[in-house]
Amino acid sequence: MNATRRGFLTAAGAAAAQDHVHAQGHDHVHQAVPSDLTLRVKALESLLVEKGLVDRAALDAVVDHYEHNVGPRNGARVVARAWADAGYKKRLLANAGAALAELGFAGQTGENLVVVENSPQVHHLVVCTLCSCYPWAMLGLPPVWYKSAPYRSRAVIDPRGVLREFGLELPKDAEVRVWDSTADLRYLVLPERPAGSEKLSEEALAALVTRDAMIGVAKVTLPQAGGRP
Numbered sequence: 527m528n529a530t531r532r533g534f535l536t537a538a539g540a541a542a543a544q545d546h547v548h549a550q551g552h553d554h555v556h557q558a559v560p561s562d563l564t565l566r567v568k569a570l571e572s573l574l575v576e577k578g579l580v581d582r583a584a585l586d587a588v589v590d591h592y593e594h595n596v597g598p599r600n601g602a603r604v605v606a607r608a609w610a611d612a613g614y615k616k617r618l619l620a621n622a623g624a625a626l627a628e629l630g631f632a633g634q635t636g637e638n639l640v641v642v643e644n645s646p647q648v649h650h651l652v653v654c655t656l657c658s659c660y661p662w663a664m665l666g667l668p669p670v671w672y673k674s675a676p677y678r679s680r681a682v683i684d685p686r687g688v689l690r691e692f693g694l695e696l697p698k699d700a701e702v703r704v705w706d707s708t709a710d711l712r713y714l715v716l717p718e719r720p721a722g723s724e725k726l727s728e729e730a731l732a733a734l735v736t737r738d739a740m741i742g743v744a745k746v747t748l749p750q751a752g753g754r755p
C-alpha cells in the first residue's frame with residue numbers, strides 16, 4: 527500500500543475531500559476527472575518538494591499516522607467496547623447513533639451509521655460503488671484502494687475474489703454480504719473478536735482492531751509472539 531500513498535495524499539485525497547464536502551448536502555457529486563483543487567494540491571506539493579521545503583518521506587509518515595493511528599482509533603474504541611460489553615454491542619447494532627454518543631461521538635457520523643456484525647457464518651464487506659462514502663469520524667481517511675474503480679466494482683461482482691486479494695479466504699459455507707454506502711447511510715463492520723483475547727483489557731482489544739477489519743477486508747488477529755499486530 528505504501529506505493530499508493532503519494533497519490534492518496536495528493537490527487538485522490540483532495541478529490542475525496544471535495545466530494546465529501548458536497549456529500550454533506552443532498553447533492554452527491556461524483557468526479558471523474560481531477561478537480562482544480564486536486565491539480566493545485568499536486569502542483570503545490572511538487573513545487574515544495576522541488577524547492578526542498580518538504581520531504582516526501584515525511585509527508586508519507588504524516589499520512590500514515592492519520593491513516594493508521596488517529597483515524598481508525600475512534601472506530602476501534604467502539605469495537606472494543608462492543609466486544610467487552612454485550613449490552614453496549616446490542617445497543618450499537620440496534621442504534622449506532624445513540625451508542626456512539628455514549629462514547630462521546632455525538633453527531634459524528636452516528637446518525638447515519640449502521641454497524642453490521644461479522645460472525646463465522648456471515649461476513650460483511652463495505653464499499654461505495656458510486657465514489658468513496660466512508661465513516662470518516664470513525665475510521666479517519668479512506669484508503670486509496672477504497673476509492674479505486676476496481677474495488678468499487680469488484681467488491682459487488684466478486685467479493686470473495688477481492689477478499690482473497692486482501693489475504694482473506696472465507697470458508698465456502700460462509701455468507702458474504704456487501705453493503706453499498708451512500709452520502710446518507712454509511713456502514714461500519716463489527717469484526718469477530720479473535721480467539722484467545724478473552725483476558726485482554728478494553729484498551730488492549732482496541733489496539734488489535736484495524737481499519738481494514740472495520741471495512742470488512744480483514745479479520746482481527748492476535749499479534750504474533752514478539753511482534754506487532
Ligand code: FE
Nearest residue numbers: 654657658659
Ligand atoms: Fe460516495
